[in-house]
Amino acid sequence: MELSNELISKLIEFRASERSEQAFVNLIEVATTNIRSRIAELRDSPVDILRKLASDYNENVRKKVARNQRTPLDVLDVLAEDSDLTVRTGVAENKSTAAATLDKLHATSDEKLCRLIARNTNASPKLLDLLSDDKNKSVRCNVARNSNTTESTLERLESDPSADVRMIVFWRNLKAKDIVDKLEAFSDDPSPDIRHQVAKHVSATKPILEKLSLDCDEWVRLRVAENPSTPEYVLERLSHDPSNHVRHSIAQQTTKNINRLVRMSEDHDDHVRRAVAANQNAPFKILELLSKDQSKWVHQSLADNPTMTIQTLETFFGDKPKDNWVRRVLENKRFNEVRPLAENPLSSPKLLDELSQYPDDTIKCAVAKNPSTGLDTLYRMAKTKNAIQGIEIIERPEIPEELFDILLDNLAVRNHVARNTKSVEIMERIYRQNPQEETLKWLAFNSNASGNLLELLSNDTRPSVRKSLAQNKSTPDDVLKVLSKDTVEDIRINVAIHPNASQSTLDDLVNDQSYNVRVKLISNEALSIELLEKLAHDKDARVRRTVVAEILKQPKAYADVPQAS
Secondary structure (H helix, E strand, C coil), X not given: CCCCXXXXXXXXXXXXXXXXXXXXXXXXHXXXXXXXXXXXXXXXXXXXHHHHHCCCCCHHHHHHHHHCCCCCHHHHHHHCCXXXXXXXXXXXXXXXXXXXXXXXXXXXXXXXXXXXXXXXXXXXXXXXXXXCCCCCHHHHHXXXXXXXXXXXXXXXXXXXXXXXXXXXXXXXXXXXXXXHHHHHHHCCCCCHXXXXXXXXXXXXXXXXXXXXXXXXXXXXHHHHHHCXXXXXXXXXXXXXXXXXXXXXXXXXCCCCCHHHHHHHCCCCCHHHHHHHHHCCCCCHHHHHHHCCCCCHHHHHHHHHCCCCCHHHHHHHHCCCCCCHHHHHHHHHHHHHHHHHHXXXXXXXXXXXXXXXXXXCHHHHHHHHHCCCCCHHHHHHHHCCCCHHHHHHHHCCCCCCHHHHHHHHCCHHHHHHHHHHCCCHXXXXXXXXXXXXXXXXXXXXXXXXXXXXXXXXXXXXXXXXXXXXXXXXXXXXXXXXXXXXXXXXXXXXXXXXXXXXXXXXXXXXXXXXXXXHHHHHHHCCCCCCHHHHHHHHCCCCHHHHHHHHHHHHHCCHHHCCCCCCC
16 A cells, blocks of 8 residues: 555654654554554554554554563453464563463463463473473473573473483583583483483593493494593494494594504504594504505595605605595695795795796795795796786786786786775876776776776766766765766666765755665665655655655654654
């Protein structure tokens, strides 16, 4: 339904002063269901208004009143007996609803209501204890989560038939003072997921870990193997575990038990041998033995071991290992040795020139940034037309004019400079070179551009350039004034939301032929009350509705809006 000017005027009048509450009461009599519903959910709606809307004929309006935390308790108590279920659920969800009202709702025995009541922290401990026996698992889960649930109720839920409920109680018990006793109790839980959590807990005692190391579930035993509190004799037993996952966990741990690593390096499962190969504590003889392993995955883990140097790996595998992965790792290790040299300002220009030809862009970029790199090297790198290297070179503090011009011949480098440079001189220099449209767009978008350059760009014939100018946060109002008369709608829209636009410029757009421009004006925080009032009487109902929505969304921001005529 279209909102009338009279209705908009009354909305603005209500926000104008506290004395106009009667106008809001009158508004309810003529307002649409949608408006009444929105008023019912406002956090600052007057209590008397909520009382009136609580008896509204529309159930959606009553539901919004039921959810509003400002609604008086006696009104919520009445709504708890509403014929509509959605209204009663609103009462059950409301954090302000009294315990007695929640008791009344529970008497209806509706499953959805019970779930919501069990989640409401105003529910009495007695009611929560009653709900802890509910047949619905979701209700009991909410009771277990509720901060108002007593310790005695939680203790009963520790033996709940549902593993989900017991898991929630388990997590709550982690904050209990008697945490060890709780872990002991849950270590016998029928759910492997809960025993899994006990096995990895830092407070688990040695007796608990020893018991769980014999658990029938391999993932429980795995967590015991990973627990730093697990005693050595338990780890030794788990190193013979039938599960390769458990043995893998033992094999990858740092240990002084070298004999265990030797034995596990001959394990029948290559998953376990891989863990030994990756173990930084494994002695050289074991690693040398594993280099002769038939599994390429063992070789991969060996090559990844950070204790392995290039020389050691080449001793193990030769200069050209058959396995592709090992070759890649060798190359990466060389790369990790080369990169610090490329970044080090003490490296010689000759060495940097050699490194600039290394087949990796990261190394080349490091050379391009290095202050010790010679000009001859920089010229050669610039002529390769590699944009990544060019950007690094052009950002150096001082480079010769000729080298600068070579770099600007690359479109990607030129665009990067146009977008990021803070130098007004460089921007104007690029502009004088009559660059391509894409470069001009970045110049127009650069917040460091001079007012003179921005003014020149405002007369550009290409819409994309003028649009970038309208999006530039530094564009002054005199340029925005010109753009506000642009023939392209998108450009005028960007002017309408621009923070630098003066009231005079915005006033020009109040009567813009485009509905979209006028709507965007409403979201501009700099828009004056007078211009907002003009838009409240716009010829287009969509604009008027947007004004109303903005006022309802931010009531305090428009507290001084004068009454529309």
